[in-house]
Every structure is written in structure tokens, then in C-alpha cells.
Amino acid sequence: MSIQRFETGPRMSQAVVHGNTVYLAGVVAGKAAGGSVTDQTKDILTIIDGHLAKAGTDKSKLLSATIYITDMKTFAEMNAVWDGWVSEGNTPARATVEAKLAAPQYNVEIMVVAAK
Secondary structure, three states, rough: OOOOEEEOOOOOEEEEOOOOOEEEEOOOOOOOOOOHHHHHHHHHHHHHHHHHEEEEEOHHEEEEEEEEEHHHHHHHHHHHHHHHOOOOOOOEEEEEEEEOOOOOOOEEEEEEEOOO
């Protein structure tokens, strides 16, 4: 099977497609970095939509999601955005973990796997 890589850099690729499976790297906020958990989550999900589209799929085909947040007190805030975005009836297997992220301006990071 072939492997396709998108937005490949020296350390990682933003998306990797192997067969009919799409793996996204962890996504953090771009424009909303340093903003609220709500704004960061919205920004991240928009970025994820773009990566999935480039790889030939969409959020209705999510298989799994791992969400990292810096403070579990913001779990409900993040979920309010997630619940409005995720495809009803097509919710992925999911884990949410409290963790320190790569830089202090990031409060949320999301990594997903999807089918094509």
C-alpha cells in the first residue's frame, strides 16, 4: 500500500494517509493561540476540517480522537464546542487527557484518525 504525506516537515507530517486510513498530527490553535479554550477549540476543529478535506475525507468518518487540555476544569467548555462540531451519529472513540502542551499559549490539542 502506498503512503501519502501532507505538509511534511523535518520532524513530522500534518497528515498521513495509509490505505483508507487518515492519521492527523496533534493540532493546536493557530489564530486563536493564547485565547480562550472555546476559541482555541473552534480554531483547531476548523484546521482539522481542512486537513481531513486535503486527505479526501471529513469529520463524519472519524474513527478516534485524542484531546489534550491543560486544565480539566475547562473540559465542559471544550466539550461544548466539540459537541456542536462532531457529526451526529458518527462520533469517534475518544479520550481526553490533562497534559502540559508544547507552549503556554496552547490550552487544547486534538489528534484524530479517520477513514477515507
